[in-house]
Amino acid sequence: MSDTVLLRDADEVLLGFTTALRAAGVTVTQDRTRTYLDAVALVGIADRDATRAAGRATLCATREDVERHDRVFDAWFHRDNTQPTLQPRAAQARPGAGLLPDDLGEGAGAADDDPLRAAASAAEVLRHRDVATLDPAEQALLASMFSSLPVRLPARPTPRRTPHRRGDVDASRTLRASLRRMGEPARIHHRRRARRTRRVVLLVDVSGSMSGYADALLRLAHRVTAAGRAGDVETFTLGTRLTRITRPLGLRDPDRALAAAGDVVPDWSGGTRLGETLQAFLDRHGQRGMARGAAVVVLSDGWERGGVELLGEQAARLHRLAHTVVWVNPHRGKEGYAPVQQGIVAVLPHVDHFLAGHSLATFAELTEVLAGA
Numbered sequence: 212m213s214d215t216v217l218l219r220d221a222d223e224v225l226l227g228f229t230t231a232l233r234a235a236g237v238t239v240t241q242d243r244t245r246t247y248l249d250a251v252a253l254v255g256i257a258d259r260d261a262t263r264a265a266g267r268a269t270l271c272a273t274r275e276d277v278e279r280h281d282r283v284f285d286a287w288f289h290r291d292n293t294q295p296t297l298q299p300r301a302a303q304a305r306p307g308a309g310l311l312p313d314d315l316g317e318g319a320g321a322a323d324d325d326p327l328r329a330a331a332s333a334a335e336v337l338r339h340r341d342v343a344t345l346d347p348a349e350q351a352l353l354a355s356m357f358s359s360l361p362v363r364l365p366a367r368p369t370p371r372r373t374p375h376r377r378g379d380v381d382a383s384r385t386l387r388a389s390l391r392r393m394g395e396p397a398r399i400h401h402r403r404r405a406r407r408t409r410r411v412v413l414l415v416d417v418s419g420s421m422s423g424y425a426d427a428l429l430r431l432a433h434r435v436t437a438a439g440r441a442g443d444v445e446t447f448t449l450g451t452r453l454t455r456i457t458r459p460l461g462l463r464d465p466d467r468a469l470a471a472a473g474d475v476v477p478d479w480s481g482g483t484r485l486g487e488t489l490q491a492f493l494d495r496h497g498q499r500g501m502a503r504g505a506a507v508v509v510l511s512d513g514w515e516r517g518g519v520e521l522l523g524e525q526a527a528r529l530h531r532l533a534h535t536v537v538w539v540n541p542h543r544g545k546e547g548y549a550p551v552q553q554g555i556v557a558v559l560p561h562v563d564h565f566l567a568g569h570s571l572a573t574f575a576e577l578t579e580v581l582a583g584a
Contacts, residue, residue, distance in 0.1 A: 222248055225256075228287045231355035232270060235279045236466040243270050259288070279351075279466075286352035338571040343423030343541070350426070356571060357430045357465065362438035365409040365506050365584040367534070378403030408439060409506055409534065409584065413446040414492065416511030417476060418483035424541045424569070425479070426469065428510050429460070431574050433468050435581075436460045445501060449511065450478035453491040483514050485554060486521030493525060497532055506584035507533040508577070510568055512540055513554035523557035530561040535584040539568035539577060 225248055233239040247269040254261035263284055271277045337345075337353055345353060374381065381402040388397035413432045417425045436444045441461070448454045459471030473479070489509075493502065507529060515522050530536050538558060542548050544567025550559060559565060564580050567573040 225251060228266075228283070229270065231287055231352065232266075232280060232283050234355035234358045234465075235283050235351060236464050237270060237276045237279050238272065239270055262288070282348065282351035283355060286348040338575075341541075341545075341569045342427040342571075343569070353427070353571060354430060354465070357434050360431070360434050360571065360575060360578065362435055362578045363582040364411060364435075364439050364443055365535075365582060366406040367409040367504065368404040369407050371405045372402045373405045375401055375403040377401055408443050409504065410442070410501070411435060411439070411444045411581065412497075412502060412505050412507045412533075413444065414489070414507065414509045414511070415446065415448050416450070416483065416485070416509075417448045417479055417481075418450045418514065419480045420483065420512055420514045421541070422480045424510075427571075427574075428568070429456075429469050429472060430465055431510075431577075432456075433460050433465050435578070437463070445496075447492060447496075448472075448476050448478075449483075449485060449488040449509075450476075451482045451484055451488075452478055453488045453495070454478070455496075482516050483511075484517045485511060485513070485515045486517050486519070486525055489522065489525040489529065493528055493532070497529065502529060502532045504534045506535045506537065506581060508537045508539060508581065509558075510539045512542055513538075513552050513558065515554035515557075519553045519557040522554055523561070526558040526561040530563075535563050536561065537564040537566060537577070537580060537584070538562045539566050539573075541567070541569040543567035544569050544573055 226244065229239050229244050229247065247266060250265035250269050251262055254265055256262050263281070266280055266284060267277055271280050334356065337349060337356070340349070340353075342350075342353065372379075372381075374384070378401040381400040384400040384402075385397065388400065389395065391397070413435065415425070415428050415432060421428075432444075432446045436446065436457075438444075445455070445457050446460050448456055454476050456472040456475060459475060460468050462468040462471055496502070526536075538555075540550075540555065543550075543565065550556065550565070566577055566580065568577065
């Protein structure tokens, strides 16, 4: 492999870092990215402090940007890693390997020769980690990976019919086309029922038992919200009370959106009254139409401090109104888990899909189920 190709691969790893930084909320423009690459090439990527300083000087505009830069930097370039020297571009020196974590287990030595493959391996490992067990640096890197989560909102058929390549024969359009040709045979036109986005309602448990997952679940809610238009996705938090956070999650920047949501939610890490809050949602919003025909996703471990009879009644009521009810439990995917908790036992008969929700990989499975709802 030529030195020029290796230099390009190193630049691609640095570009991956700027992409992660952009996802973390830092405004990284193309001009800043180009200046950053030039600066790192001059100082040499083996000098960790100089590389960090280059990023701070070229990619950051505020104190908040610097803080986010350092978090993502420590996650992207492993703090215990020995990095190679990157000489100035004019010299076209070989940058070598080892830009990313080398503690990837078996086969890590081969990955060191390909920094892009090492990045992919590290990301794949992180995708399957329990989000409640991550350290701050890993959480920052995981937050940057939410932007790559594929989300497609479900669709529902409408009574209106629209032109399409296949479907029923559209006799009126076909006849008009024939008349325009003075009665000569014309192309046969077809039509089918139009489709509209089905509303998605997310109910996120933010009680104390879910505190380790609340940040990731709200980032997931933000990602789902960003996939639709205004009104397509509604999000509420459940705890000791019901709080609507649809508007703050509509902000484009995920960190600002979560901060804005935190300002309006008064019961973070408090108790859990799922039955009462679910009833409040149905009384105030669901019965009036928000839940009718919608795909409703409840993200909760099912821990209930109140009576489980009320929770079961409201779950049955929700199931009658909604098109699909999905219950996401972060403990569902853990080894040895059994759905024996009273709250879960009460709602399971009224749930269409019971899914795990403890990692980015399980969030991807949820989005697949949601797309087909």
